Amino acid sequence: MLNITKCPECGSKNLLINREKGEVTCKSCGLVVEDKMVDHGQDWRDFEDDSGTSKRRTGAPMTYTQYDQGLGTEVGQSADLSKLGAKDRNKFFRLRKWQYRISTAIERNLKLALAELKRVSSYLKLPKSVEEEAAMIYTQAVQRGLVRGRSMESVVAGTLYAACRRHEVPRTLDELSEASGIEKKEIGRTYRFVARELGISIQPSNPIDYIARFASSLKLNPETQSKSVEILEMAQNKELTSGRGPTGIAAAALYVAALMHGEKRTQREVADVAGVTEVTIRNRYKELLEKLKLEKHIKKQKKKRR
């Protein structure tokens, strides 16, 4: 299982193996090479923070991407209906009607939603474990009636966003938006709502989590990549990262690292892959330089004329 050494997509040997998440990701092109080593039996970490009612999972592994998790029941067909008296027959019909109403409302929704979920997930090349988690969250959301008043698609997008964050493979709201066709702010809204209602605790996403993906779409060297991670860690120690958009910081760190390693990328290039503007990069970049005293590493001459 772990004898993969090369990315089948781009041939790079620069693979990132994450045993905890059970994934092998290509750092060069972002392809998820292998994600089948997941043990679904213990994939579910505590679903809520330590306080309060925990929904720790027990029992046999289930797959949430199957819309009824294989647990559906049905009131029987009308095979031996003739044996029943009129009263029983009425009861039978009533029961089946109820069963029909309950099951169709929830299950049909789930079926549709999970299809949409899979579509978006594969569009974004998300690992299976994320997809599973998103499906699980969505299922709970439906059962709690949280979808009411919201479009199914936006809730799907929101749960996917949440699942990505929990698995530390964050996608930006923009990417989710592009993949799902739902407006960014709508996704953010439903995401927050669902997260709050289900008591999912999600820490603010870490800029470092974005580095690998951004670096590979910019075709930067691994050294540059690890340099930018270093920069980010320093920045975090100096509390430069709080309150700032993680993508902006990640972009700036990448930009600086690229300069230091002579792999120059324009601000525009970096800005594009990170989904921020050049101005934001400049601001973060400026802060990084002065707060981290990195000036000496970059050839620079200051000249002011007016």
Next chain:
DNA sequence: AAGACGAAAGTGGTTGA
């Protein structure tokens, strides 16, 4: 000519009264 820089005004979201 393209990239980098910075000022100023505008936008959407969060927060606290």
Next chain:
DNA sequence: TCAACAACTTTCGTCTT
């Protein structure tokens, strides 16, 4: 519910390479 606020964007003029 509303206003203040911070982060980020858009736009644009200027400087640098």
